Each structure stands twice: as C-alpha cells, then as structure tokens.
Amino acid sequence: MKHQIPKALIFSRLIIGFAIIAFSCFHIDNYEIVAITLLTIGLLTDIFDGIVARQLNISTQKLRRLDSTVDQVFFVSVAVATYIQCPDFFASNVLKLTLLIGVEALTYVVSFLKFRKEIATHSIGAKIWTLFLFATLIQIMMQCESTILFDICFWLGILTRLEIIAIILTLKEWTTDVPSFYHALQLRQGKNIKRHKMFNG
Incomplete structure (x- = not known):
C-alpha cells in the first residue's frame, strides 16, 4: 500500500488542478483564498x-x-483558472506568455524528435523556476497583476527551458533527473554524476 503513496500524490494534482478550474468557472466566494490554498497543496x-x-x-x-x-497538466489548469479570473493580465502580456509557452513546447518537440519520449530532466533550474511560477501565480490570483515578479518568472522560464533543450541535445540517451547542463556533459562523457538523494536522486 505504501508504494502507492507517490502515485496518489501525483494524481492528486490532477484533481486539484481541475478543482481550481471548476471553482474559477463558478466564481465561488473567497475564490482567491481557496485557489491559493489548493495551489500550495499541489506544490507540496x-x-x-x-x-x-x-x-x-x-x-x-x-x-x-x-x-x-x-x-x-496541473500548472496549465491553474493558468486557465487564473485566466478566467484575470483575462486583462493575460491580454496585456500575451507576447511574453506566447513566447514562454512556445519555448516550453519546443522542449517537448526536441525531446520527441531525439528520443521519442517526453522530457523528465527535473533540472535544478526548472525546480527554482517552479517556485517563482508559484509565487507569480499567487500574486496574479490576489491582484490580477504582476510586474517585477512576472518579469523575473518570464526570463527565468526562458533560460531554464533553453537549458533543458541544451541538456536534451547533449545527452546520448534519454535520461531522467539531470540536475544541469554541466551534469549532461558529464553523462555524455560516460561519467557518473552526483544527484541529491532527497531532490534529484
């Protein structure tokens, strides 16, 4: 039974993501508090x-x-729910959002073209970006606007997506949990890499 705990935690994010969309569509009372609480649980x-x-x-x-x-799927769901609540923010930042989504999609295209599999690098940079994305979404949920934090999130998102593409192109074979481009170079050279047992092991 305990071996099912990781899967239960993973699939719970699907439920949470769809619940946030539903609550957004129905414009429930105290939506911001409920959505931020669910988003935090999803991140955990x-x-x-x-x-x-x-x-x-x-x-x-x-x-x-x-x-x-x-x-x-989880973060796309949260983004859709946030769009329903704050369409003006998305309209005013459509170019940056389109570019960010495009670069994200490109990582998958590159991975499928090279390995016929989706990406699962779980790089350190991507983890850091997730935290900034989390903070940015909370600010947008609360205020329907974000400037400095969104700009940081945007550029960090672009840089980390480019690193993921570089990792994919560097690897000789599909590999999960590659902490950085430097580690991808080590793997390409046939060296063993050190992964953190708790976060990338």
Missing part, C-alpha cells in the same frame, strides 16, 4: 511525491515521466 504534493518515491526506492523512469506530465 509535487515536492513530496519524489522524496517519498526515493525513500521507498521506487523512483522509476515511468513514475518520473508520469510526474512530469501531471506537472504540466
């Missing part, structure tokens, strides 16, 4: 599903791929 499940899986020694490639895919 994202952090702990990998930690639990590694502690139980069941962190398989299949599980890591599932984690990456669900992460995408």
Whole structure:
C-alpha cells in the first residue's frame, strides 16, 4: 500500500488542478483564498511525491515521466483558472506568455524528435523556476497583476527551458533527473554524476 503513496500524490494534482478550474468557472466566494490554498497543496504534493518515491526506492523512469506530465497538466489548469479570473493580465502580456509557452513546447518537440519520449530532466533550474511560477501565480490570483515578479518568472522560464533543450541535445540517451547542463556533459562523457538523494536522486 505504501508504494502507492507517490502515485496518489501525483494524481492528486490532477484533481486539484481541475478543482481550481471548476471553482474559477463558478466564481465561488473567497475564490482567491481557496485557489491559493489548493495551489500550495499541489506544490507540496509535487515536492513530496519524489522524496517519498526515493525513500521507498521506487523512483522509476515511468513514475518520473508520469510526474512530469501531471506537472504540466496541473500548472496549465491553474493558468486557465487564473485566466478566467484575470483575462486583462493575460491580454496585456500575451507576447511574453506566447513566447514562454512556445519555448516550453519546443522542449517537448526536441525531446520527441531525439528520443521519442517526453522530457523528465527535473533540472535544478526548472525546480527554482517552479517556485517563482508559484509565487507569480499567487500574486496574479490576489491582484490580477504582476510586474517585477512576472518579469523575473518570464526570463527565468526562458533560460531554464533553453537549458533543458541544451541538456536534451547533449545527452546520448534519454535520461531522467539531470540536475544541469554541466551534469549532461558529464553523462555524455560516460561519467557518473552526483544527484541529491532527497531532490534529484
């Protein structure tokens, strides 16, 4: 039963993401508080599903791929819900958002063209960007605007997506949990890399 905990944490993000969309569509009372609470719970499940899986020694490639895919669906769901609440913010930042989405999509295109699989690098840079994305979404939910924090999130998102593309192009074979481009170079040279047991192991 305990081996099902990581999967339960992963799939709970799907439920949370769809719930946030539903609450946004119905314009429930205190939506901001409810959405931010659910978003925070979703982020915590994202952090702990990998930690639990590694502690139980069941962190398989299949599980890591599932984690990456669900992460995408979760944050897209939150973005859709936020758009319903704050369409003016998205309209005024459409160029940056389109570019960011385009670069994100490009990482998947490159990965599928090279390895016929989706990305699951779980790089350190991507994890840091997720925290900034989390903070930015909270600010937008609360104020329907974000300037400095959104700009940081945008540029960090672009840079980390470009690093992921560089990692994919550098790797000789599809690999999960590559902390950085430097580690991808080491793997290409046939060297063993050091991964953090708790966060990238």
